[in-house]
Amino acid sequence: MTTLTTTVDRSVDTITGLVWPDARRASDEDRATAEAAVEAAVTAGTLPASEAGYRRASIGTARSRGDLRHAVRGLAGGVPPEGLTTALGVASSLWLVMTVAQVVVWLVIGIAAGLDGPWWLYSTLPGAVVVGVLWLVNESHHRPRGK
Secondary structure (H helix, E strand, O other): HHHHHHHHHHHHHHHHHOOOHHHHEEEHHHHHHHHHHHHHHHHOOOOOHHHHHHHHHHHHHHOOOOHHHHHHOOOOOOOOOOOHHHHHHHHHHHHHHHHHHHHHHHHHHHHHOOOOOOOOOOHHHHHHHHHHHHHHHHHHHHOOOOO
């Protein structure tokens, strides 16, 4: 039972992270990337030391990636562009709804007339590729450079 619960929890975390990327829990690696963005701004002279201290404190207490976005707002790097995060959430939502609807229709037709090939895969797989590419690009912004 514990294995099933763990698997369900991971699945819910994955879906939540795709649909609401900024709601994902901030990791130490995410914080390190945000810290690096603050340091780069201080080094470049575009961020005063007093504001850098406030932003570092915000990064240290950030619970989600959305909190990190707020802490590094206006700085280059640290978090993905907001449009990318929005695109990931919208594409993931559409893809999940479309896939579930098609699988349900396929099963209903299968019960009524017999299952034929999984025709729903023709639109689900390209959608998965689009979501996967958006996810990879989004995640690349949360990783320190060189990793």
